[in-house]
Amino acid sequence: MATGHPNAALIGRQGGRRDLATPALVLDIRAFEHNLATMAARTRAAGLALRPHAKTHKCRAIAARQLAAGAVGICTAKLGEAEALAATPGLESLLITSPVLGALAPPRLAALAGRLPELLVAVDSEAGLALLAEAAALAGTAIGAVVDIDPGIHRTGVADAGAAVALARRAAATPGIAFAGLQCYAGHAQHIEDHGLRRDIAAMALAPMAEAAAELRALGLPPRLMTGGGTGTSDLEAGLGVLNELQAGSYVFMDVEYDAIALTAEGAGPFRPALFVDARVISANAADFVTVDAGFKAFATDGPKPKAPGGADYAFMGDEHGAVFAPLALGETVALQVPHCDPTVNLHDVIHVVDGDTLVDIWPVEGRGRGY
Amino acid sequence: MATGHPNAALIGRQGGRRDLATPALVLDIRAFEHNLATMAARTRAAGLALRPHAKTHKCRAIAARQLAAGAVGICTAKLGEAEALAATPGLESLLITSPVLGALAPPRLAALAGRLPELLVAVDSEAGLALLAEAAALAGTAIGAVVDIDPGIHRTGVADAGAAVALARRAAATPGIAFAGLQCYAGHAQHIEDHGLRRDIAAMALAPMAEAAAELRALGLPPRLMTGGGTGTSDLEAGLGVLNELQAGSYVFMDVEYDAIALTAEGAGPFRPALFVDARVISANAADFVTVDAGFKAFATDGPKPKAPGGADYAFMGDEHGAVFAPLALGETVALQVPHCDPTVNLHDVIHVVDGDTLVDIWPVEGRGRGY
Numbered sequence: 001m002a003t004g005h006p007n008a009a010l011i012g013r014q015g016g017r018r019d020l021a022t023p024a025l026v027l028d029i030r031a032f033e034h035n036l037a038t039m040a041a042r043t044r045a046a047g048l049a050l051r052p053h054a055k056t057h058k059c060r061a062i063a064a065r066q067l068a069a070g071a072v073g074i075c076t077a078k079l080g081e082a083e084a085l086a087a088t089p090g091l092e093s094l095l096i097t098s099p100v101l102g103a104l105a106p107p108r109l110a111a112l113a114g115r116l117p118e119l120l121v122a123v124d125s126e127a128g129l130a131l132l133a134e135a136a137a138l139a140g141t142a143i144g145a146v147v148d149i150d151p152g153i154h155r156t157g158v159a160d161a162g163a164a165v166a167l168a169r170r171a172a173a174t175p176g177i178a179f180a181g182l183q184c185y186a187g188h189a190q191h192i193e194d195h196g197l198r199r200d201i202a203a204m205a206l207a208p209m210a211e212a213a214a215e216l217r218a219l220g221l222p223p224r225l226m227t228g229g230g231t232g233t234s235d236l237e238a239g240l241g242v243l244n245e246l247q248a249g250s251y252v253f254m255d256v257e258y259d260a261i262a263l264t265a266e267g268a269g270p271f272r273p274a275l276f277v278d279a280r281v282i283s284a285n286a287a288d289f290v291t292v293d294a295g296f297k298a299f300a301t302d303g304p305k306p307k308a309p310g311g312a313d314y315a316f317m318g319d320e321h322g323a324v325f326a327p328l329a330l331g332e333t334v335a336l337q338v339p340h341c342d343p344t345v346n347l348h349d350v351i352h353v354v355d356g357d358t359l360v361d362i363w364p365v366e367g368r369g370r371g372y
Numbered sequence: 373m374a375t376g377h378p379n380a381a382l383i384g385r386q387g388g389r390r391d392l393a394t395p396a397l398v399l400d401i402r403a404f405e406h407n408l409a410t411m412a413a414r415t416r417a418a419g420l421a422l423r424p425h426a427k428t429h430k431c432r433a434i435a436a437r438q439l440a441a442g443a444v445g446i447c448t449a450k451l452g453e454a455e456a457l458a459a460t461p462g463l464e465s466l467l468i469t470s471p472v473l474g475a476l477a478p479p480r481l482a483a484l485a486g487r488l489p490e491l492l493v494a495v496d497s498e499a500g501l502a503l504l505a506e507a508a509a510l511a512g513t514a515i516g517a518v519v520d521i522d523p524g525i526h527r528t529g530v531a532d533a534g535a536a537v538a539l540a541r542r543a544a545a546t547p548g549i550a551f552a553g554l555q556c557y558a559g560h561a562q563h564i565e566d567h568g569l570r571r572d573i574a575a576m577a578l579a580p581m582a583e584a585a586a587e588l589r590a591l592g593l594p595p596r597l598m599t600g601g602g603t604g605t606s607d608l609e610a611g612l613g614v615l616n617e618l619q620a621g622s623y624v625f626m627d628v629e630y631d632a633i634a635l636t637a638e639g640a641g642p643f644r645p646a647l648f649v650d651a652r653v654i655s656a657n658a659a660d661f662v663t664v665d666a667g668f669k670a671f672a673t674d675g676p677k678p679k680a681p682g683g684a685d686y687a688f689m690g691d692e693h694g695a696v697f698a699p700l701a702l703g704e705t706v707a708l709q710v711p712h713c714d715p716t717v718n719l720h721d722v723i724h725v726v727d728g729d730t731l732v733d734i735w736p737v738e739g740r741g742r743g744y
Contacts, residue, residue, distance in 0.1 A: 006452075006476050006744070019475040021452070021744040055691065077692045078665070080378075080393070098665065098692060099654045101703045103391040104378050124655055127702050154658040155689045163657075187690060282471045283496055285535075286526040293450070293470065296715040297743050302673040302688070316674070317527045318559060319427065319714050320449045320470060320743065330499045331473045342691050343668040347718065349741045368741075369721045371669050371692065372378070372393040 005350055010359045017357045018333055022280040023294035025348035026335065027363075029355050031274035032252060038270050039234065039251045040069040046238030051075055051095060051227060053249030054085055056342050058367030059351060062252060063088040073118070075227075075247050079108055080370030086115045093118040095146060095227065097183065097247065098156060099128045109135035113143050120144035120180050120225070124158050129171055136176025144180035145171040146225060149212065151186040151205035161211035165219070168212070172221055181225025182216075184209040185247065190232030193261045199240070202233045206242040213242075231271070235264055255341040256304045276335040277306065277344070278352075279322065284330045289315075289323040292334060296320075299336075300343035306336040377722055382731045389729045390705055394652040395666035397720035398707065399735075401727050403646035404624060410642050411606065411623045412441040418610030423447055423467060423599060425621030426457055428714050430739030431723060434624060435460040445490070447599075447619050451480055452742030458487045465490040467518060467599065469555065469619065470528055471500045481507035485515050492516035492552050492597070496530050501543055508548025516552035517543040518597060521584065523558040523577035533583035537591070540584070544593055553597025554588075556581040557619065562604030565633045571612070574605045578614040585614075603643070607636055627713040628676045648707040649678065649716070650724070651694065656702045661687075661695040664706060668692075671708075672715035678708040 007024060010016035017026070043050040052066045055077040063074050063085055073093030076082040079100050086094065094116055100109065113119040113135065123129045123145050136143040147168045150157030158164050164182060172179040186205035192198040206228070213223050227245040229237045234251065237243045250258055253275035263269040279294035296319045299306050308314045312326035314336060324334055338344040345351070346368055353361040379396060382388035389398070415422040424438045427449040435446050435457055445465030448454040451472050458466065466488055472481065485491040485507065495501050495517045508515045519540045522529030530536050536554060544551040558577035564570040578600070585595050599617040601609045606623065609615045622630055625647035635641040651666035668691045671678050678686045684698035686708060696706055710716040717723070718740055725733040 006480060009476070021474060021476050021480075023743050101654050102393060102652055104381070104393050108378060108393075124657060125702055128654075150657065153689075154661075155663055155693050155695075156655040157657065159657050280474055282473050282500075283528040285496060285522065285529065285531050289526075291527055293743070296672065296674045296712075297718045297741075300668065300673070301715075302668045317525075319718075321527055323527075330497055340668075343673075346669045346691075347741060369669075369719060371395050371665070 005362055007352060007359065008362055011361065012358070015357045016359045017278065017354050020278055020333065020352065020359065022278050022333060023298040024278045024352045025345065025350065026276045026278050026352045026354050028274045028276070029353050029360060031272035035252050035254065035271045035274055036065060036069050039248060042234060043246055044070065048237060048243065049245040051245050051247055052252070053097070053247045054367065055081060056249030057252060057345055058084065058365050059363050060085055060088045060366050061363040064090055067091060072245070076367070078371050079105060080372045081367040082112055083108065084367035084370050086112055091116065093120065095120040097122050097185065099124050099148065101128060101131060105131055106135040106138055109143065110138035113139040113141050118144060120146050122146050122148040122156070122183050123167065123171065124148040124156050126170065129167065129174060129177065133174050133176050142176060142178045144178045146180050146183045146227065147171065149182060149184040149209050151184050151188070153188050155187070157184065161208040161215065164208065164212035165215045168216055168221060168223070169219070179221060181223035181227060182209050182212055183227045185228045185230070186233065187230070190230040191257060191261060192232070195262050195265055198232060199236045202236055203240050206240060210242045231258060231263065232261065250341050253338070253341040256307045256337055256339045273337050275338045275341055277338060278333045278335050280333045281328045281330050289325045290328045291317060292322050292324055293320065294336065295322050298347060299338060300340040302343060303340035306339050308334060308336055377734055379724060379731065380734055383733065384730070387729045388731045389650065389726050392650055392705065392724065392731065394650050394705060395670040396650045396724045397717065397722065398648045398650050398724045398726050400646045400648070401725050401732060403644040407624050407626065407643045407646055408437060408441050411620060414606060415618055416442065420609060420615065421617040423617050423619055424624070425469070425619045426739065427453060428621030429624060429717055430456065430737050431735050432457055432460045432738050433735040436462055439463060444617070448739070450743050451477060452744045453739040454484055455480065456739035456742050458484055463488065465492065467492040469494050469557065471496050471520065473500060473503060478503055478507040478510055481515065482510035485511040485513050490516060492518050494518050494520040494528070494555050495539065495543065496520040496528050498542065501539065501546060501549065505546050505548050514548060514550045516550045518552050518555045518599065519543065521554060521556040521581050523556050523560070525560050527559070529556065533580045533587065536580065536584035537587045540588055540593060540595070541591070551593060553595035553599060554581050554584060555599045557600045557602070558605065559602070562602040563629060563633060564604070567634050567637055570604060571608045574608055575612050578612060582614045603630060603635065604633065622713050625710070625713040628679045628709055628711045645709050647710045647713055649710060650705045650707050652705045653700045653702050661697045662700045663689060664694050664696050665692065666708065667694050670719060671710060672712040674715060675712035678711050680706060680708055
C-alpha cells in the first residue's frame with residue numbers, strides 16, 4: 001500500500017471509488033486475475049515458460065503475482081527498471097531485454113547481480129559484451145548474456161544468424177559471462193490485426209533465431225533460453241516451435257490497441273480490459289460534451305484514443321483535459337480504458353486496485369520513469 | 373539535489389555529462405537563465421505581472437528562481453501539483469488554473485490554504501464555488517476565487533461575460549470566498565505561427581473578459597487579477613490591454629513546438645532552447661541510423677518529434693527506443709531537444725542541470741505525475 005497518497009483514505013470504503021482524487025490509474029482486480037490465470041494456463045498448455053515483461057507494469061505487486069502464478073522470472077527493458085523491481089518477492093531470474101551501455105552501468109549491474117540468483121542481459125555488440133564482463137568481474141559472480149537477434153525492424157539485435165553465432169561463441173569464451181541463450185522479439189508482429197498474417201510475420205522474424213540455435217547446438221553451445229514473443233503472438237509461438245519462453249506483458253492489462261485485434265484463431269480474445277483511468281468532470285458548460293481532468297499527462301498519446309464507456313467519444317483537450325461526449329454530471333467520474341498500456345502506466349506513480357466500486361488497495365509503480 | 377540517483381555521482385566532474393545514465397532530462401543552465409531574465413524584462417517593460425505556469429516544470433527549484441526574478445506567484449494546473457509546489461521558498465500566492473471538484477478536495481484545499489499567504493482557484497460553476505466555500509470554512513481562512521472565462525474552445529470557463537459577472541457576484545457574496553479576478557487563457561492562440569493572426573485570435577478570445585471586467589467595475593466589484601496568456605502571446609498582451617498578469621510557462625525551456633513560431637513581431641524569438649533529453653546509442657547494427665535508449669517513455673508524443681543536433685532526423689521506435697540518423701558511436705550520447713516541454717517533463721523524476729558538459733546539479737520534479 002502506498003502511504004501518503006490522498007486516495008489511501010478511501011481504501012475499503014464501500015463505493016469509495018467515485019470519490020477518488022483524479023485522474024487515477026485503476027486496475028479491475030477481477031479482470032486482472034482472469035488475465036493472469038489465462039496466460040499462465042495458455043503458456044503451460046503450450047509448453048512454454050512465461051517470463052512476463054515488466055516494462056508494462058513496472059510494479060512489484062504485479063510481478064510478484066505473476067511469479068506466484070508460475071512465471072519463471074521477469075523481463076525489464078532497462079537497468080533502472082531492473083533495480084526497482086529486483087526486490088520483488090520470489091524473483092529468481094531477471095532479464096534486461098535491451099543492450100546496456102554507459103560508464104555508470106558496470107557497477108550498477110554488478111550490484112544488481114549480487115542481489116539476484118540470476119541476472120541476464122541482452123547483448124548485440126562486442127562492446128556490450130565487454131561491459132557485461134566488466135560488471136561480472138566487479139560482482140565476482142557470473143552474468144548471463146542473451147544474444148539479441150534483429151527480427152527485421154533494425155531496432156536492436158545482431159543482423160543475422162551468423163552474427164548471432166559469432167557473438168554467442170564470444171560470450172561463451174568470455175570470463176564471467178554465461179552464454180544463456182537467444183532473444184528475438186518480433187514487436188512489429190504483435191499488433192497485426194489478421195491472425196494468419198501475424199503468424200506469418202512472426203515466423204519470418206524468428207527464422208534467423210532458429211537457424212542460429214541449430215548452428216549453436218551443432219557447435220555444442222545449445223541456447224538454454226529461446227526468449228521473445230508478446231501478447232499478440234502468445235497463442236502462436238508453440239505452433240511456430242522456435243521459442244521456449246514467452247515475454248508477454250500487455251495481457252495483464254489489455255488496452256484499446258490490443259482490443260482491436262483477435263488474440264485467438266477463432267477471433268475472440270481471451271483477455272479482458274483491466275486498466276482504466278478514472279477521470280472527473282470538472283467543467284460542464286458546453287452543449288455536447290463535458291471536460292474531464294485527464295489529458296496528455298494521464299494517457300499515452302502514441303496510439304489510439306482512450307475509450308469511454310458505452311461507445312462515447314473521448315477527445316484530447318491538451319495536457320490536463322479531455323472531452324467526453326456523454327451527459328455526465330459535474331463532479332462525476334468516468335472510467336476511460338487506456339489507449340496503450342505501457343506508456344500510460346509510466347505516467348502514474350500508483351495503481352488503484354478496485355473491485356467494482358470499492359478501492360481495495362494502492363500499489364506503487366516502483367519502476368515508473370526508471371528508463372535509465 | 374536529488375540523492376540516491378545514479379547520476380548524482382557525476383555532479384561537478386568535468387565532462388561528466390557524457391557518462392550520464394540515460395535517458396536523462398537535461399537543462400542548459402545558461403539558456404535557462406537567459407530565458408528567465410528575458411521574460412522578466414519583457415513583462416516588466418510591458419507593465420504586466422508575471423505568474424509563471426508551473427505545470428511546465430513542476431519543480432520547486434525552478435519556481436523559486438522565477439520568484440527571485442520578480443514573479444508575483446505561480447500557477448499550477450491541478451491541486452496535487454499545488455500541494456507539491458507549496459513549499460517553494462518565497463512563494464506568496466498560488467493560483468490553481470483549472471476548476472477543482474471531488475469529495476476529497478475540500479480538506480486538501482483547506483490544508484493548502486493554511487500553508488500559503490494566498491491561495492487562488494479558478495471556478496466556472498456554482499458547484500465549484502460551493503466546494504471552495506466548504507474548503508474555506510474548513511480552513512478558517514479566505515480562498516480567492518478567480519472566475520474562469522471560456523476563450524472559445526469550450527475546455528473550461530463560463531460561456532460569456534454575463535455568466536462571468538453572475539458568478540463573480542455570487543463569489544463576492546459567498547462567505548469565506550474573496551472574489552479575486554478573472555481568468556481567460558487563449559490556449560488555442562499560443563502556437564499560431566503567424567504573429568498577426570495570433571494577436572487577432574488572442575484579442576477575440578479576450579473580448580468577453582474585457583466586457584465582464586467593465587461590467588464588474590461599474591458594479592463596484594473590480595477584478596484585481598486579469599490573468600491569462602502564455603509564452604506565445606507574451607509580447608502581445610500589453611498591446612491588447614486586457615490582462616494585467618501573464619501565466620507563461622514554456623519560455624523557461626522552449627521546445628520544438630515553440631521554436632517553430634516567431635515570438636516577436638520581427639520574427640526572431642528571444643528565448644533559447646534549454647531543455648533536452650540526453651540519450652545513448654545502445655545499438656548500432658543498422659546501416660543508416662543508430663538506436664538510442666529514448667522513446668515514448670522519454671518524450672511527449674502529442675506534438676512534433678524530438679530534434680537531433682545538426683538537423684539529423686529522429687524517429688520513434690516504440691516505448692523505449694528511437695532512431696537517430698547520424699553516424700554516432702555505440703555508447704555515445706546525443707542531446708535531443710524536447711518536442712513539447714510540459715508533458716515531456718512530466719515523464720521524468722529529475723532535471724539534470726548542465727553547464728556545457730558539466731553536470732552542476734540535479735533538481736527533483738516534485739510535481740511530476742501529480743495531476744490529481
